[in-house]
Structures are given as structure tokens and as C-alpha cells.
Amino acid sequence: MRKTLTTAVAALAVGSLVLTGCGQKNRSGGNQNGDKTTSASAPLAALNIKPRDQVKDGGTLRLAISTLPTSWNPMHIDNNLVDLDSIIWQFIGANNFDIAEDGTPKPNPNYIESAKVDTKDGKQVVTLHLNPKATWNSGRTIDYTDYQATWKSSNGENDEFLPSTTDGFKQITSVEKGDKNTDVVIKYKSTYPDWTATWRNVMPKEGVSDPDTFNFGWKKPNPDWFAGPFIPTKVDQTSKTLTVKRNDKWWGDKAKLDTVTFKAMDDAAKTKAFANKEIDVADTIITKDGYETAKKRDDADMRAAGSLQWRHFTFNTKSANLSNKDVRQAIVKGINRPAIAKSDLAGMPVSPDTLMLGNHFFMPGQAGYRDNSADDTYDPEAAKKGLDEAGWKMQGDYRIKDGKTLTINCAELTGVPTSGNEGALFKQDMAKIGVRVNLVNTPASDMEKVLTNHSFDVIAFTWQGTPYPMANVRQIYGATAADSTQPSQSNFSQLIDPEVEKLIPKVDTESDVSKRRELANQVDKIIWDDVMTLPLYRRISFTAVPKNLANFGAATFQTVHAEDIGFQK
Template identity: 40%
Template sequence: MRKPWSARAILAPVVAATLIGTAACSGSSGTTTNQAAPPPKASENQINPKSRDQVKDGGTLTWALSGFPANFNYYELDGTDVDASYVNLAMMPQLYNYEADATPVWNKNYLASEPVLKTDPKQVVTFELNPKATWNDGAPITWEDLYWQWKSTSGADKAYNISASNGYENIESVAKGKDDHEAIVTFKTKYADWQSLFTPFYPASTNKDPKTFNAGWQKSPLKTTAGPFKFDSADATAKTITLVRNEKWWGDPAKLDKIVFRAIEPNAQVDALANGEIDFVDIGSNVDAYQRALKISTAEIRKAAGPNFRHLTINGTSTVLSDVKVRQALAQAIDRTAIAKALTGPLGIDPKALNNHIFMSNQAGYQDNSGDIGKYDVEKAKAGLDAAGWKLNGDTREKDGKKLEINFVIPTGVKSSEQESQLVQNMLAQVGAKVKINAVPVDDFFDKYVTPGNFDMTVFAWIGTQFPVSSAKSIYANPTKNAKGELDIQQNYARVGSPELDTTFNNATAELDKTKAATLANQADAQIWQEVHSLTLYQRPELIATKKDLANFGAKGFASVIYENIGFVK
């Protein structure tokens, strides 16, 4: 889910974070190979596509989540994880859907015509909303819903605890057009990825009050929705959320009767699939789970490329890691290629370290910006720590009486996190840094540890969007103070940034020429490497084990999930 937004989920304009570490894969076979394979093309996916007349009417899809979301508002800081996004996108309006190659396609369920873009003298986009589109409480969807989505997420009002202001901060106004169904969006600065905005958007009533925005979605999803499914019930104790077919939906009716989301520890999900308790699982880079999934006679493995990667986030406000020289030295002590080999090699994947925070290796724009920081060199790491004043005393370095001890927080039940943290622990021990691995409950991982900064290092996956440059911005933006005087990090869990980096990102997102924008984005990436905000580890395409008869669903890559078309083959 970049959480969002290149986050913790696949949504624009932010990204989403996820806890499951899946490995890269390629081809259509469900078997491993001894020959290492590069990441598949970015436009490839496997969802068992079927026409609607080939799909049964009715049935229940049981969907495994890695945890029960802390907040179901995807735009709120605690809500931008991939699990919350999966629930929301079944119920909420999205102005655009995306094809397998990331091409945006305007959504006829919510738009009456293709949006009109003008760029001179100012960038102006006119959205004509579908007059048939209504919230399930009977209220029409109007320009005011877009207006309040902008007002709540622009970052101007610090009372809103937002996860990102990407794109919305560029808007000057959202105004009524010829009628209530026409919205005219005027930008104060150009924004290339304008098609990422308002996907999803919510009822104006939920965005007018910051308290409702921040806390109104903490126990369950919103009851006022406008999608093929609607909210039915949530049970935080049983960790389930149930959605049912929305009888007021004006588009093609959902094939499924209901979707039941169940939070299950990631390491237990393959067994749940084998036992018929769930219908699919993102199996991760757990080789044992992969091999067990291959043996499930009723299941198959679907594969796709995706803008997803595992990474190591380093807390720049940590007492032992606040010095950039220390972060640089420790980065050089971590053999990222060895980590990639350990996690993806057993699956037959070419074990290469990822050397870009914005573009994946199979995306246009990718280049290696890691420089000396990304090169594994134990002797340079030792020299760097010496120069920073951390002197070896026995097995562990010290400075001013303080030991170089690192609190490495991981979620329980995530095999990839366990492996990665142990590898880093062994590597940093070679240069005199003692890593203490702290496994915490999966439901608390982001809410109580990552978001408030209660860690020195951590590891998870960013799941990106179809807009790699703009979606990355909130992850690396320089943190500012909110209305309470607290640090507003958006998605910058490392709390590392600079005004110079912000300027580079702003220039990149304002550049309408894709080649020039990519050049600026790579300049930003080079700055990220030097600041050692985080270390990219390896690319994480999708590897999904799913029941064979599940249609229009699976390893989607860049494509949108069309929830009303999901079902079981006749």
C-alpha cells in the first residue's frame, strides 16, 4: 500500500504500505525454475479474465488481510495501509480505473464524459460527474464532494491528520460549473499526475469536520458509500469486515453476494487457503509457503509485475541514527544484494538489489542513483563510524558513554521481516552495531510503532501507484509541525528530509514532459540516497495463490480491481 501513498497500498495519489514481502516472479507457470529470471514486464498480470456471462451470480469471497485496519479513512495518516484500501475501493467512487500497463481510463460509472484538460495560462480540469451517481443514502454525488475532498487533504488546514497532500496542495480552487454535476478544478501550480486525484473520494459530510475525518472511521468503514458493495458489519474482536452487494448501485451489479475480509497472521494464510477458509493469499517470499501453495490441488499461483518493493526505513530522529554520517556508514555495512538473494533467489528470481526509491527496475526512468552509499563496503563503514565518533569497545561501539544499539521493530508472523532483520543484525554486528529485534503484534505495527516513531529501524513493503513520481513525494517530504505543534510526517516514517529535496520533487511533479520529469525524479532519488532516508532492498512483484475458479482477480499489477466483476467461474 507506498502506504498508498506509494505506501502502504495501490492507490493514487499516495502509496500504501504492506507487511507481506512477496518476491519477484515471471511467466505463466506456477512452478519454480533453476534459472534466475528478471522481473516481468510492467504491463503483465494474471487475473483469470472472464466475461460477466461466464461468472456465476452470487457467492462469497473470503479475503485475507494481514491485520485489522487502525483507521478505514485512506486519507488519514493511520488509514493508508493496503488492507484499508482493499475494503474502501469496493465501496467508494474512483474517477479513474487503470489498465495493466498503468494507462488511466476515465470511469463511466462516476463520470459522464472524459475530463477536459487545459494548461494555458493555468492548468484547469473540468470533471462532468455522472448524474446517475448517488450515495447510498440517496444524496447525489456533486461537485461539493470533490470540493471537500480537496479542502480536507490539501494540507492547508493542519487540523486534518492527513497521510499525504500530493496533488491536492497544488489546487487553487474547486468550483461549481454549469450545474451541480460539473466540477471545475483550477491548479495554482501545474500537476502532471492530475488523473491520480479524487481516486477515491468521499461524501462531503465526512470531510467537513476534521474530527470526523480523523477519528470517525476508526472502528469500521463508512456507511455512506457509492460503489458496487456497501458496508454490512465489522467485528474488531473477530477481526472481520463484511460487505454486501449494494442494491442502489447504478452500474453493472456485483456478481458476488458479499465479500468477507478476515485478518489472519500472514504466515498462517497458506494453511487457511488449503483448508478452504479463504479464497486467495499473497504468499510472500516465504519459500516454504510457496512450495505448500503449489501442492494445493484447488489453487494456482498467479503472477504479475508491480511497483512494489521491500525497504529498510531508518529513523532520523533516533538518538543513535540522527547523524547522517552514521546512517551513511551503516548503509555501507548492509549487503543488499545478499538480502535480495536470500529472499528471492530460492524462487528462481534474479537476486538484484533495487537501486532507486522511485522507479522500479522494469519501469521507464529507472537508473542506479545509489552511488557509494549503496555499495557494500565493510571497511568504509567502519571508517565512517570511527570518524563519527563511535569507537569500538569490545563487540559494540560507544560514544559519550552510549552504546550503538539499534531497536529494529518488525511485525510478528511476517517471515520476510524476520529474515531481513536477522540478516541486517548479522551484518551490522560486523561493524560494531548491536541490533535488537523487537517483534510486535501485527495490528500495532504501524499504529503504535512506525507512525509515532517508536523504532530505530524497520522493514516493510511500499506498494506504489501508477504515478511513481507524485506518489513518492509524501514519503520523502520534509516533516513540518501541525496545529498541535507535533511533527506532521505524512508518510515520511523516517522523518528525514530537506527543503532542497522538496523543491526537486515539486519541480518533478509540475513538469508535464515525462522525460524531463523522470530526470528531476532521479535527481530527487540521488538526494534521498545521500540523506539515507531508507535503503531499498529488492523489488516485490505479486505472487498470488488463488482458487482456480476465482475470476477477474489475482495478480493485478498496475490494473484496478473491478469489484463488480469478481466472482467464480460457472
Template identity: 35%
Template sequence: MNGGTLRWPLPEFPSQWNFNHVNGAKGAVARVIQGVLPYLMRADEKAVPHPVPEYLESATVKRSEHGQTVTYRLNPRAKWSDGRPIGYADFVAQAHALSGRDTRYEVSTVTGYRQIKRIERGATDHVVEVTFDQTYAEWRSLFSPLYPAAAYSSPRTFNTGWMSGLPVTAGPFKQQRIDRTAKTVTLVRDPGWWGAPAKLDRIVFRVMDTSAMPGAFANHEIDLMDVGLDAGALQRVGRVRGGVVQRAGGPDWRNFTFNAAGPVLSDPRVRQAVVFGIDRRVIARADLSGLGVPVRTLGNHFYVNTQDGYRDNSGSLGAYDPARAGRLLDEAGWKAHGRYRTKAGRTLSLRFVVPSGVPIGKREGELTRALLERIGVRVDIQVVPADDVFERYVTPGNFDIVPFSWLGTAFPVSPMKAVFARPHGHRVQQNYSRIGSAAIDAGMDRAIAEVDPVRVHSLVNRTDRLIWRQASVLPLYQRPQLVAVRADLANLGACGFLEPSYQDIGFTKR
């Protein structure tokens, strides 16, 4: 059935709609722009990326001892909402902005784009040839999403041009209205779309606290919701007439990120002590209890438990060992002094920052406080507005520990390179722990340049062991995908590794 309005909740209202900006690389932004911007590649349920025919007819790679060239054959009908064809200029502008060569562009990642040597027009205006200075195995991760050249033409337009909305689009939907007061985003079917028409008339995204979503779903105010890790919410939505809970295993994983640039956690002994002092099994059991999923901790920063290539590289750091934590703190000069350890008259305390309206984050903070108190570390839980948690706390480094979930993709290395690559000056990209090493950088570079899957797995896991010893990001568990949807909603829900096609989303009856 065609027509209808999909009512889709968001956990926060983005301040930046440029997904490649450091403040725009969020799940809430991705959910919206996937319906309005070009994605040249889309992953299937097995995490294999394929060209999206509405934008890309084919993409072929030719490798040599000096690098590789990818030839993109674009759909001649593909065009921006301003009438300009999608093509060469857009590739050039995006590659330049995300290369990292001009630090005025506040980018979330330079992975892959930094390796681009040149971009040339091909045999026709619809052919673009991208040459890399080395082999880059995950080249399919690039240019998805693709922004119009004008959006990336200067650092100013890149950083601020997409803060108020989506001025140019090229998808089955277009922006109708963004209401900052009501915190809603309305997309409508775009009559200029050259592909199969979208089945829905419109999609209305509405920001609400995650704690309010089960009630809204039960009252038929929204059509789907990410249950997340709330067992109470799961029980409530499971009783809603006309609703169904879908389950899938995907690439997302829960973690605690430590600010290694902070005055306390800059000492690797203290970071390792905190890791030893946190019983991940306790956290996982509390978070996953009542969800009907196995409780299993995660031992990898690149692969999740169900993914090909996964190895548990945590070693001794994966085990709860408060005695060893105490010895490390002694070595670091933090001596037992009553309830909490002290050093030079200072109490050993850490700020655990959590977003408001997310009960699981607060519970994780309380469990962490109880666990770390056993080794003499005081944990102060700071609840902050959900809209501010990254822009005002995580990105500027205004925290000691922060819990959140990394949303994985079909590409295990490329997205995480921005998380673990050494920061350069104040440009942290997504490395919120603000630490790295030459060995980790080299390991990731070798992995993304390797085309043999077996060799890739070996290189990734070798690098992962280095990251574990760095003790900057503590993986907790693979985050289950539990999504409550209306029974008549099709082609959207718990998708696992599959990336949905927005034009195919619709209702079977209404």
C-alpha cells in the first residue's frame, strides 16, 4: 500500500546536519539523511555492500603496485534538488574537505579520503575516476553519504552551512520543515526523484526522551522505537496490540570511553586500574537482564561477537581484578586514605557523564560508582541534557568516563580509524579518549590496505591487542537490536547489518 505518514522518534535534536562534521556524525543525523542524500553503496543482511542503482550503475577497481583506481559510473538521471547533475565536482569537493589537509574543516574522519591522490573525469560526464596513492580495501565506504559540492566548497560552508537544515537534497524524500521549537523534522516524498517513488507520503521525526517512547508507542503516537536496553520498555511494548518486537544481531556495541587527556586518567596505570576495577559481567548482566539475549562481554574494538574475524583480545584486562587495580593505583601514587584514595592532598575522583532521559546510562554510572569505590575511586555521576552530551561534554573532553554505543557498519576498520587514530592538536575527530600511538596507526593503515580477508583479520586483531593495552575504550558487549514496530510497517525495524532503502519503507495496510 502506498501513502501514509511514518512517525519516527529521535533521542536528540541534531545541531548539525553535515554527517561528516565532527558534531554531525550521529545516529539521529544518519536516520534523517539516509532518506534525502545519495548513498552510493548499501549493505545487505550479510554486511556486503552493493551499488545503489539510483545513484551508481557500477564501480570497478583496478589495482597496481602504486595504488588503485576506482571507476564510478553514475546514473545519468541522478541530480540534486537544484537541478545540477550529481558528479565529478561533488566527488572533488568532498575528497578535499575530508582529506585532513585543510584543518579548518572540522571533520569527523579523514579515513580513506586522505589516501586519495587525484580525481578525474572519465570517458563521459557520468564517469568519475578516483585514484588512491595506496591500496584501500574499504573504498566502498567512501562517498556515502555524498554531499553537493557547494556544501563543501569552503570551511565555513562545511562547518555552518548545514546547521539549520538540508538546503539541497537528492533522494526519495526532501525536507519540508525543520521545527527547532517543536523538535520535529518532516520529510515528504520528492516528486523530482528519478527512482521508484517512495511508498510513504512523509516521515515525521520527533525528538523525545527514550523513557517516554514506550508510552508514545503504546498510545499510537509513534510507529516504531528502538527498545534499546530497557527490559521494562520491552515488556510494555510487547503487550501493545498491533505491535511486534523485532530482534537482530548487528554491528553496534556498548562501551565506556575514558578521557585519557584528563588530569587523572592521563596516567595509563590509573586507566588500567579502572578497567580492572570494573566488572564488565555485572554491567552486562544489569543492562541485558530481561531482554532475552545471551549475556556475553565483548573482547574486541573492531568486530562484534557474531562477526567474521572476531577474537577476544582483552587478555588479563578483560577480567575483573580489584586486587591488581589496587596495586596499580599504589604504583601511581594514589594511596589508600579512608574511603577514597588521595595523592598530594587530592581525592581520586572521576566524573561519569550521562545523558538525561536515558535510565540505563545512569544505572551504569551507579554500578560503576559501587565497583570503583571498592578500590578507593570516587565516581560523581553528572546528568546532562541529551542534546548537549556530545557537543558540550564528549567532543570538548569535558568528562572522565562516558557510556554510549558505537553504531557499527559493514566496514570494520574504516569507521573506527577516526576513533583510535592519534589526535593532531585539538583535532580529535571521533577519538574522544584523546590518545593513540604510532603502532596503532600503522596497524590500522596496514589493515585497510590489505585485500586478503584472512590477512585483514590478523592485522585487525593484532592492532586491537594494542588498543586493549592502551585502556582508553572499554568494550562492554554487542548491543542487541530490539525494535518495536507496527505490525503493518514493512522494510524497517531491526535490520542487523542491512541498510534499509527508504523508498521501500511503507505500510501494508492502513
């Protein structure tokens, strides 16, 4: 469940199994009939898939991102951002696996010719036969030593490394050479169904072999450390633009586009820039104004698909007034989740009530989904009773205990309308049950710092999923490792539940899919009960593009090779 963060919509990302029954087949655009999109009606992909011979050679694709990377190692805890991890990396990095429309992974032949999985005495062995033509831009062949260095940097054995997650890596006992340097033999402690989630990326050994380089050596993009169809050529801090060009050292199909630019801008600016034809793509459109602005462009095609993004509140369980589980349970009963969803999504062509989320791992309609939110249904009277029983008594407008007012500091990301709206509604809901809320203005650029320093009581942001919903549970909801007393670096709630810790290794290793889903739902119910996070709703992905853009758009899972993206002939 490796997750990733984006700051403009505050989205952080996750790993997963195959999505089934979630939507329709791939189509070139979404919501063409004007109907309200639901979780069930959203297509799995809207990418305008075209064969390479129908795509022009040349041209520039102008994309928008939330922020320019301040570091270029996507496996580092502070760089686990959607902009870098998913968008930019698609063009410049080693992407080992292609994801099909339904979420099924398969080796990307540009990097891995074949993969074999064997299990003996309950222990899994994965053998990768790498493409011998695959090289880093330095000219060095990608080989087993890169996989070995990537594993050692993220397996948690050396705590000087600061990886975004150790999940998947810590289950590995060795990474060794096979018959050739381009054969990689990966041995696991047990079975590990989501091994492809762990190895979706591989890093060059030069950039990850020691903690100092891993943590601090990626401040500027080193072209030698990338291995994609494009190569970074310029980072302009004045215009906040990254430029990548076609990589002459690329061994695969020649990239259709000459260049791709990534310009940092906020959501409102993004849709205006698209309407004015200053950029070619406006993705993650989440407001009525943005949607209507983007559609004004004369060649606009609004592509819609189901999304793995979901809004939620994270609770800092170590903060003074939220350390008591009874208090947290009472507070969430006072949060009107459906009202927040309707307000956030007002004017968008969606049905908010169908997007409400009752699970931390599975999306509505996905195999394994179960609504475990019943105990947290909006009930302000129950919330008041719970706070009374916890010793917080009303005195005037607010609740007092031991001479102190029940106060919550809610981080509100400046320039992020969704965050501001949710903060305001949270404050209103809390006032009704006697809880004072301070809305703390927090620059979106400081979000990573706020999360990792735990300098908040409550914060709303978006988790971004991947095709592996049951992978890496520990990353967000557990300790750094089994028997550790330290929460995972991405466990921003800081809560370690012994029952979750017992279930995590079972979820990680269970090979029977039905049993595994049941185990994941047991974990989910505990997370709801602990109030580590409070899911609100899932999003539908709306992406505005010019009609002639091929092999690009909105998708729940599906990936497309960057070298195939371009404009139709």
C-alpha cells in the first residue's frame, strides 16, 4: 500500500490488488452524456489509446504539477510525492511494471524480460531476467547490484537511511546475482503476494548505497541516475518549470514527443492555463469553477475515470487533547462526513452519496470492499454524550476539563480550497458539540514538514492509492518494524495498535485472496475503532486535455509508456 503525497490537493499514495466491478471499459472521454458520475458508472480508464503509427513524431507536451521537486529520490520519506513519484517518474525513471486497465501488473519489457515466482517450504523466490539493453543514462547496464542496493537502502536494517517505507523490502532475506549480472534472485522470508509493488522502481546503486547520498544526494537531478525515454535538461526556478527531452540513450521505442515540460502551479491557475492553451493537461479537477473553466477551451476533451484518491482526516493521537481514544471516537461522531463531501464536490458532475468511503483499503465496488464505518455515523448527540463521559463538561460555549478548554488545532493548507472548506466545516461541526477548533494556516509547501514533525492535531489531505490495496499496511498504520515501539515514518497518527501488529504479517503473506481480504478488513475495523484516520470520500478523476492527445488522460490503474504519448496524426 505504498502511498504518495501531492501538496496542491494534498494527496499522499498506496499499493493494491486488482480492482473488479468498479467501472466500465476504457473510453476516450468521461461523462459525455451529462449524467452524474458514480463509483459504479466511472470507467476504469479514459486514455484515448492509439497505436504508435497513429501518433505524430515530435511536439511538446506541457503538463502542470503542484510543486517542483526539491529532491529527486522518490524512495525517500520527504520525497514521496505524487508529482515526482507518479507523474515525472513516468518519463525519466525506471518503471519496472506496466499496470493493465483492471490493475493487473506485468513486467515492462523495456526493463524486465521475464519474471518467475517459486515457493518452496513456504518461502518465495522471485527471479527477474532483466533486459540486457537497459542502462542508466551513465551508460552502465542495470543489473542485480542496483536491486541489491535498493533493497539495502529500504529494508530498515540501517536506520540512517530514511525511506518512505520498509514494507516489502524487510520481508526479503537476500538479493543476489543469478546466472548473469542481469539475472536477479530475490529471496523472501515467506510468501509475499505483492512483490511487484516493492519492485515497481529500482534505483541506481550510485545514488542509494550510503545514507548520506540516499538522503541528501538528490538535491539536483543527476541525469546519470535516471533511465527513462526522457532525460531532465533544465529546472527553471524562476518560471517553476522542469523540462525533459527525448533521451538519445534510450534503448526502447523512440519517444514520440520531443520534449515535455512540467510547470508548478495551483489548481485554479492550472485550469485557467489550460483554457488559455498555455498548458495541455489539467488533471485532478476537483471544483465546479475548475471544471467549467477547463471546458471553455474549444478543443477540450474532459476525460473521466475512477480514482484511487480519497479525502480524509488524520488524527495525531499523541497530541494532548486527542490521546484518549474515547475522545477521538466521540469527536468523529460529531463530524458530518456526507455534508463535507457534498460541499467539497458541489457543482461537480458526480453523486457524492455514492462516493462515501467506509474502508481504508478498498474502494466502493472493489472486491474486498466492506463499509466498516457504522460506528462513526454522524450523531452529534452521541458525540456530546461521549465527551461528557470522558470528563469534558460544557461550560459556556465549550467543554472544560481540569481547567482547560477542549481545543483542537486543525492544519489548513493555504491556497488549497478543499482544505479550507473542510477546515471550516470541521470547525462548525465541532462548535456544535462544544469543541474549540483553531484553524492553523499552513503553506502547502510545508505540508511534508508538518506531517513528519507531527505539528498538528488534525489535518485533512488526500491519500493516493496504487494497484495494491493490501500491500504495506505497516507503512501508514503500523510500527517501523515488528516489535518496534516507533511508528512508521508515514504513520502520521503515531498510533501503534498491538492487534494491528499481529495482523500485519498475516495480511502481508496470506496467498489465499479471499482470506487476505478478510484479514485486511479486520485491520480496517480496528483502524476505524482507533480513529487513526477518518475517511471521507473517494474522488472521480477528471482530466482536461486537447482532443488530439493520444495515450494520456484519466485512469484508475492503467499505465501507458511515456514514449507512446503524443498527438494524433
